[in-house]
Amino acid sequence: MKLPGIRCDLEFFPIQHEGQQFVLIRDGLGLVEEGKAVGLPLFQIMGLLDGDTTLRDLQTALMRQKGGTLVSTDEIQRLVAHLDESFLLDSERYREARNRMIADFASRRLRPCSHCGKSYPRTPSELKARLDKILNSHPVPAPSETKITALMAPHIDLSVGFRSYAAAYQTLKGTACARIILLGVGHQLQGSLFCLTDKDFETPLGLLQADQEAVGRLREAGRDIIAANDFVHRTEHSIEFQAIFLQHVLPDLSPAIVPILCGSLQAGLPDYTRQAYQETAGGFLENLKSLVREPEQDTLIIAGVDFCHIGPKFGHTMPAPAMEAQARTHDRNLLRHLVNQDADGFWQESRSVGDRFNVCGFSALACLLEILPDCRGEVLHHEIWHEPPTRSAVSFAAAVFRQKPESPDRETCPARSLQ
Structure with a gap:
């Protein structure tokens, strides 16, 4: 037996x-x-x-x-x-x-916070104080009149990635939007490219209501590549961490959210190429792109991602310090392609190393590149955090994408120098 x-x-x-x-x-x-x-x-x-x-x-x-x-x-x-x-x-x-x-999660109308009381405070006053402390760790950026189209922030523990969270969400203060597409990483998602939920997200700071009509449209468009249920949203932190920052920096707004978890592309595609991705997920991506471009809805995109995961904790035989230089180069290349909206180069960089560095946010960023309108990207922060007991490390970054000025002779803003 x-x-x-x-x-x-x-x-x-x-x-x-x-x-x-x-x-x-x-x-x-x-x-x-x-x-x-x-x-x-x-x-x-x-x-x-x-x-x-x-x-x-x-x-x-x-x-x-x-x-x-x-x-x-x-x-x-x-x-x-x-x-x-x-x-x-x-x-x-x-x-x-x-x-x-x-069955229990499916019966619920709300997606309650799963990391409050563990990764961040459960009480509103303590959470606001914690988020203020994080945001104040980064200088307030100079005011900009150009509209923010998309934002990339980490999803690593707040105490580790606070500089990147601050760099990202400081830029968002004062932004106006009616809808936010939240792209996260489905760490427990298996067998599907995406997992959607139409549940409202509940945090200590209140509710973020899901755009049920938009989620329904996307489910219909990608029915063969979307998970049959929304269960992996139950404990996934990559969107939850963005939710609390959004509620804190945009307290006077009530944007509808479209929560999307992205699964492994190596496992979910017949071939690890952009062409295979477009062919497999084309209908879903086109519908998602149309949501971004709807004139009656001012839509913002936020991707909660991390980058390289290196060292024995993540399956490598070498310790992270021995891999750090190569990981930084890989991050630098990915970020350059990302802010320049070079999707082909982004895919080629990952393929060239065989995803050796375990970039967990690759699938969410690949989706972002397919739906972004033409805009100007800028890397705001990049960092590698080491965990000495496991001889391992994780990298993460922040970036902002703004609507291009009307002047046609200005070039795309390059990535900042990454140390």
Whole structure:
């Protein structure tokens, strides 16, 4: 009899504790106990459970691991039962629990905040004070009369990416818009290019109401490439973090939102090319582009993305410091193509490195490039944050896209020098 495989939606991160190696398990659904870690021997056993492994296969592998010592089937069954009780297996027990969660979320009209009280304060006064502190860490930009068309901000933890958040959202103060298209990264999205929701977003600062009519149009246009349900929005932070900044810097506006999570393009396309992307998602992208251009709706686009993820935590054998120079070059090239609206160059840069640096925001930015009207882009900030315990690092940036002045002889604003 085949044993259940390990869930494919879990994330694993190597950590050290008291000089020993462990693997930290992160579950976006919240079924696995928060902070749960396993030792390397158990993690190696878990790696054998692919859905095709039998009890006898596992018994043989355990005997090898223990130097030929026989491991009883009862002991193996207890081990498998423990993994199942911990919601680590793609078993009937896990699927039933997940289906209950999907049904519960589907029945709700609101998407409640999932990171309040953890990543940022739950009370409005404390949250406003926290956001003010972040925004005040960056100089207030000089006033500009040119309309902001789009904004790129990070989605990394606020305490890490505060400089980029500040650089992005300081520029947005005083902006007027009736609708905001929010492009986020579906970290748990599998098997679909996009996931939409028509739920209103609830945060400690109030509600952001979804543009249900626009979401319905997009669902119809991309029915074959959009997730069947909106469940991955439940705990995804990449849009939620943008929501609280929007409510804070635009307190007098009540724009409708179109929340879109973007999935992996490597997994979702027949070929990792812009042409394949346009052919597969063409109808959806054209409808999204038409929303941006509707004359009766003043629409803003915001992309919540991060860039390179390097080091052992993200699957590399080399530590992040050894990869940093190459990662910075990759970021610099991507950002240059992005602000110049060179979609072909943007794709080619990713293809040239085989997405070696795990740019999690690539799919959202690829979507942004397809729907942006002709405008002027500017990189506002770029940074790489190192996590010494895991010898890993993440890069992130901020950028703004403004409507081009009427004068035809001015060139696109180049990216700022990235240190």
